[in-house]
Amino acid sequence: MKRYFVAAALCIASPALAQPATAPDFVKAAGASDLYERQSSQLVLQSTKNAKVREFATMMVKDHTNSTQMVVKAATQAGLKPKPPALMPEQAQMIAQLRGATGEARDKMYVTQQKAAHQKALALHQGYASKGDKVPLKAVAGKIAPVVEHHIMMLQGM
Incomplete structure (x- = not known):
């Protein structure tokens, strides 16, 4: 079963899936x-007793709230009308997997999922920053990528 979670997380991290060609796809x-x-992160904060996981999850809520606001603002500047975000099916599945886990197993699964999700996010933002079709969104993607890189470095120590 552990192999399934890792395999699913690695599939989600596929860079080929992470580089939308258009501004609406990127948003x-x-x-x-x-x-x-x-x-x-909010889910794991409900149960974790691990101080490192708690600190990281708290930072994820703050940083990813901020990056959503940045992308929405840039999308509006680019003439788009962004819709409220929705999970992709594989992301909803990962949330369901986290809900089904408890204790240290949940913490471990969360960290594994975060590593994969952040690799995908990095590819998304770097790809759009270099090849995107709307200047305001390219600029924001370029600002978000280093934050994601910082998250990846933090995850390596967990």
Whole structure:
């Protein structure tokens, strides 16, 4: 069963799936990514006793709320009307998996999922920053990518 979770997380991290070609696709993917980060982090905050996990999850809620606001503002500047974010099916499945786990197993699953989700988010933001089709969104993607890189570095120590 552990192999399934890791395999599912790695599939979600596929860079090929992480680089939308258009601004609306980028906004949708970035919103889904942030929503997953917030929901999974809020879920783990309800139960974790691990101080590192708690600190990281708290930072995820704050940082991914901020990045959503940045993307929405840039999308509006680019002439788009962003819809409220929605989870992708694989993200909803990962949330369900977290709900089904408890204690240290939940914490471990959360960290594993976060590593995969952040790799995908990094590819998304770096890809759009370099090849995006709307200047305000390209600029925001370029500002968000280093924050995601920082999150990845923190995850490596967990």
